[in-house]
Each structure stands twice: as C-alpha cells, then as structure tokens.
Amino acid sequence: MMGPRAQLATPADWPELAELRRRVFVQEQGVPAELERDAADATAVHALSRDDAGRVVATGRLVLDAAGPGRAGIGRMAADARARGRGHGAAVLAVLHETAAALGQTAVELHAQVTARRFYERAGYAAVGAEYQEAGITHVTMVRELVGEDPARKTVGGSGTGCDGSVRESRDTSCQTPGVGPH
Numbered sequence: 001m002m003g004p005r006a007q008l009a010t011p012a013d014w015p016e017l018a019e020l021r022r023r024v025f026v027q028e029q030g031v032p033a034e035l036e037r038d039a040a041d042a043t044a045v046h047a048l049s050r051d052d053a054g055r056v057v058a059t060g061r062l063v064l065d066a067a068g069p070g071r072a073g074i075g076r077m078a079a080d081a082r083a084r085g086r087g088h089g090a091a092v093l094a095v096l097h098e099t100a101a102a103l104g105q106t107a108v109e110l111h112a113q114v115t116a117r118r119f120y121e122r123a124g125y126a127a128v129g130a131e132y133q134e135a136g137i138t139h140v141t142m143v144r145e146l147v148g149e150d151p152a153r154k155t156v157g158g159s160g161t162g163c164d165g166s167v168r169e170s171r172d173t174s175c176q177t178p179g180v181g182p183h
C-alpha cells in the first residue's frame with residue numbers, strides 16, 4: 001500500500017501550515033506564539049502532506065546552508081496529533097531531503113526532540129554528540145548525509161518554495177523546536 005505523498009507548499013498553503021504549527025507547537029507543546037514564527041519562514045522551503053480529505057496534516061521546513069555551506073537545517077516538523085503514525089511526517093521529510101539535494105545541499109542537520117529520535121533514525125539520521133536542554137525540552141543533534149537522493153525528479157523554484165515564492169540563501173539556523181535559539 002502506498003503511504004502519504006508530501007509536496008512542496010505554495011504561498012497559498014501558508015495559512016493552513018501556520019495553523020497546524022500553531023496547534024502543535026503553541027497549543028500542544030507550549031511554545032510562545034511569538035517564537036514559533038520567525039524570519040526564516042519567509043525564505044525557507046516548506047513542505048506539507050494532506051490527508052484523504054485534503055487537510056494539511058504534516059509540515060516541515062528546510063533552511064539552506066543553515067549548518068554550514070551545503071548543510072541544510074530542517075525544522076518545524078509537525079504532524080496533526082490525530083494523524084500521527086501514518087507516515088505523513090516521513091513523507092514530508094523525504095520531500096525536504098529531495099529538495100535539499102536538488103538545491104545542491106550535501107547534508108541535513110536538525111535538533112531533534114529526543115522523543116522523535118527514532119522517527120529521524122528511520123529516515124536515515126544519526127545522532128551526534130550528547131543530549132542537551134533547549135526550551136526545557138531534551139534535544140539531540142542529528143545529521144543525515146544526502147546520498148542517493150534523486151534531484152532530477154524534482155523541479156525546485158517558483159511557487160514551490162518560500163512563502164514569498166523564493167528560494168534564497170539564509171544563514172538562519174533555527175531548527176527543530178521553535179524558539180530554542182540558533183542551531
């Protein structure tokens with residue numbers, strides 16, 4: 001059986017993405033709303049997955065060169081609580097990996113909440129270094145080299161990119177959990 005298929009977001013998807021992130025990070029996890037959104041949202045590449053009814057149930061974003069030249073940051077990974085465990089999060093990650101490779105990135109890095117560590121390990125990530133506290137949540141840095149992605153599959157640019165429709169280099173390194181400072 002085929003699992004969910006994610007796609008890059010268009011600017012028109014932004015309200016639904018933002019609402020999902022608000023529910024997960026602000027409402028469920030208690031992150032202050034003013035920290036949940038940041039400047040990187042305007043330039044990041046956003047992805048989403050929809051349920052059978054067409055609702056956006058998972059999202060995540062990619063920030064180019066966030067962890068150094070050629071090393072992207074992935075963050076703001078969130079799935080609707082009622083839709084978890086069905087592969088939507090994995091589908092979003094896969095699209096972000098393909099997109100990163102297509103844009104010339106060679107690795108992706110993120111700060112994982114330790115509760116999501118297995119989720120990222122299954123997607124090919126390895127933890128580096130010790131666990132640490134950020135915003136009162138235990139995190140671990142995880143890295144995945146982008147080998148074997150298929151950039152040819154993906155056309156990147158135009159409407160499938162940032163909320164302002166552009167892909168621009170960004171040094172913003174904010175990552176997995178909103179408001180935990182630079183990664």
Ligand SMILES: CC(C)(COP(=O)(O)OP(=O)(O)OC[C@H]1O[C@@H](n2cnc3c(N)ncnc32)[C@H](O)[C@@H]1OP(=O)(O)O)[C@@H](O)C(=O)NCCC(=O)NCCS
Binds near residue numbers: 111115116
């Ligand atoms: C982490 C998250 C994005 C995964 O999305 P998802 O759509 O449930 O992911 P998938 O269905 O592709 O994979 C499910 C796996 O995620 C892991 N997972 C982590 N937290 C989970 C949760 N609260 N509910 C269900 N699965 C969870 C499980 O290990 C599960 O693996 P399993 O199949 O062995 O049980 C989602 O659980 C979520 O939004 N959590 C709350 C916000 C969060 O913690 N974000 C990540 C911060 S690093």
